[in-house]
Amino acid sequence: MKQPVLIKKGAEADLYLADWHGRKVVLKKRLPKKYRPSALDEQIRAYRTIHEPQLMHEAKKAGVPTPIIFLVDRKNTTIIMEYIEGKQVKQLLNEVSKSERRSLCFRIGESTGKLHEYGIVHGDLTTSNLIQHPEGKIFFVDFGLGDKTKELEARGVDLHLMKRALQSTHYKFAEECFESAIEGYSSVLKSETSENVLDKIREIERRGRYVAERKERE
């Protein structure tokens, strides 16, 4: 195996590009965090290392593209998975036309709807965790904070996080992007279910300590 090359020093894991039996793979290694007690740290890393590949596998069944998992090394808290060619949606959103942006976000919403319908929440729906393959498919990556659940609350938080990620990183077109994503999302789930999720998002936002929406209600 050729020497792996560090491609991204993430917050919780280092990502290496490597050659694994002739395949181009990504090595995702969750490193110990010195700031938290080692018992807690080991618990968190072990749980996420096992949990993430399971969710990625389930996501495929839901019809959402995710990298193929080749190996889960629990002891070294490392996952070896398929390398996905393409561009991060984070970058794409700034490069494409308005109509392309809308269709991209619609499809992201659709896939999120499929995940939720199937009983998965992603847990960290930022545009850095979405990769568009040159052939057009949008891959979802980084399921470390995801969960297997059909709870309304979890679904609402999932979409609330997507909205917030758009607002902090793509504030210029956050609104139109989220609107398109919701259109895509609602096209997958039954209208009653998606209405409930939308109501939940509003409720979550009102829960925040300092939001105008809460005041209107009081």
Place this chain on the structure above:
Amino acid sequence: MKNRAAEERYCLGIESSADDFSVGISTFDGKILANIIDAYVPPEGGIHPREAARHHAEVASKVLDGALKGSGVKPQNLSVIAFSQGPGLGPCLRTGATVARALASYLKIPLVGVNHCVAHVEIGKLETGTKNPLTLYVSGGNTIVAAFDCGRYRIFGETLDIALGNCLDVFAREAGLHQKPGLPFGAVVEKLARSGKQLIKLPYTVKGMDVSLSGLLTAAVTLLKKGECKLEDVCYSLQETAFSMVTEVTERALAHTAREEVLLTGGVAANKRLQSMIRSVAEEHSARFDVVPTEFAIDNGAMIAWTGVLAYTHGTVTEIEKSQVRLRWRLEEVEVPWMQ
């Protein structure tokens, strides 16, 4: 009493958003000449907004007098009055706002309404010399990870329910602990946690760059009430779990924004354990770490005065008619023209 140079210009800032009433005075070039803080300590329970407001009204003239005398600035030499316009508790904010309006109209000088959260970030930058940091702002009312981008401080992560300081305060009260001036609940819990040894498993809830602390609080209180664990161990476990969560989201935001400076500010910034955790992630990402000095970490008038200077010198004046307090004024709603 010192004699101030005649050409210097001053802003007097009033902070009253929660349990502290404070007056600070800053020169236009960022020298803090006074920062007098008078804390309201409830005899029992949490802060009752009306009781805290009554305290603020009672101490206002004494604190104001102390700041003016201590700085050697005469009222007629003030150029601007700034006040904390929100977010915060209504009755408390209104008390400070009333004092500010009275002063500004009596002295016939401009009034500037300042966002409390922006002020915490700005005083942190002033005191530590950081320029464009990723800021973790943790207090009794706020838990926010923010960084400046395109005209405003953008919120990358925050709490989905209660604030970190609130979590520690409520736990301390439920545990029957007592606070006194100079030794707030957070410091009491921190001290006990230092003698804790056993880490008890508590809910660890990170969602994207957000945290949820209410489940953790409930679990810690339940655990304590069962009476099977030592208070020190519960304090230790609560702190380790809660701080690990906010540190994790800070690191996520740091990796995402790739900033070269990390600033820790707000009342909980005084906690040494939290400082060491945030320092650790800053080092990990080759970023400089700074923490605001305690006097400026808690709610204080100096931060309002200094932010008032920044706002005023960049064209912001608040008409008295439009100076009503804004209880839920979010950090990211504020234009910040003094950053590039």
